[in-house]
Amino acid sequence: MSVPRFWRKQVARYNLIGTHCTNCGAYYYPPRNMCPTCRRDGKLENFKFSGKGELLTYTVIHTAAEGFEKQTPYVLGIVKLEEGPSLTSQIIGDPASMRIGLKVRPVFR
Ligand SMILES: [Zn+2]
Structure with a gap:
């Protein structure tokens, strides 16, 4: 793993930023681009745990x-x-x- 990638991962982890689907209420960490439950109907927003x-x-x-x-x-x-x-x-x-x-x-x- 390259050093910059390692540090980017650390930043995400320390900030504990994930996503929350406002359609079904599920929380995801690490963040996702799509809600696996709702698929296209999902509405994801950033969420700080x-x-x-x-x-x-x-x-x-x-x-x-x-x-x-x-x-x-x-x-x-x-x-x-x-x-x-x-x-x-x-x-x-x-x-x-x-x-x-x-x-x-x-x-x-
Ligand atoms: Zn959902």
């Missing part, structure tokens, strides 16, 4: 990808946002304190 949610599942990373060696051990988790969609994110906190259902909120680093 609060980032609050709960931990669906997680894994503790001990052997890090290149560039992340100094951060180990760290936690990668799937967070289910209050509005519905799930996203993968690094979870900040003591790996021993992680549990499924843990309430999370966004931190900006």
Whole structure:
């Protein structure tokens, strides 16, 4: 992955901008160009997620990808946002304190 593309992805994730279909009420993250439920009838608008949610599942990373060696051990988790969609994110906190259902909120680093 090229560096500029990597950073663009990070910006989208940190801003938590997704889309909301005003026709069926569904929320999408990452943003979509078309509502898969409504198709042509969907009306999508940008939506900024609060980032609050709960931990669906997680894994503790001990052997890090290149560039992340100094951060180990760290936690990668799937967070289910209050509005519905799930996203993968690094979870900040003591790996021993992680549990499924843990309430999370966004931190900006
Ligand atoms: Zn829809």
